[in-house]
Amino acid sequence: MRPPKIPESVLVVIHTPALEVLLIERADAPGFWQSVTGSKDTLAESLVETCLREVAEETGILVGTPSIPLTALRDWGLANVYEIYPRWRHRYAPGVTHNTEHVFGLCVPAGTPVRLSPREHTAHAWLPWREAADRCFSPSNAEAVLQLPRLAGAEPLA
Template identity: 55%
Template structure:
């Protein structure tokens, strides 16, 4: 059963393009990297690092120090009914913690085919609109709200 504590990682480049990945189980559903803790004691940053590698092939530990940043923001949301079977009976809410990861310009993406079927880099405003999850769009906009150059 999944633990109802998760991470969301907005991956972006210095030009503020954001990586979105398309879900394999829901074509047309675009999102940032997301995933639940593997164990209740798993550190949030470790979960974010693991999920980024599992879903994109990006090894965070090989990037410059400070590339992965905890946005120190969390939300609680209702789990979509069609995905509740993954959780213990009666679990309907999830707490999601937001992270940001600045990727090098030439980063190679290697999707996990059972989870995602396509990816694209989009300007952050367009990426925020394309996400199926409103909170994912909010995370993208929050990341760049104080970073206007």
């Protein structure tokens, strides 16, 4: 049996310099499009480590390479506290109903290849930021994408 998920996660808005946004469709919820998201694996795992792990696991994009340096990952300084959807609460400890989601942006070159984890996602699309925001099933994800033009120039982490 897996240990309960930690109710602290990251949302990584992956985008190009032209503000095209990568969205991925959930395997367990067809029609639910989102940015990369995932919970910390351990309490000791940093939010940046969570971002790097989740981006690699969900998209195959490796940050810290010559084409995508660590400086391409930016902490947008936003945190959303939201109620965990009832359909996914069984993954958390009993009584846990809310999650804190930290928002990051990751700027990648246009044409960056995407390799999905088939057990997690079934399709991906690069969309102009406004269209991407409209397609996001999560209100906090849609709001983060709408902040992209303002936050894409935020200070890099490294």
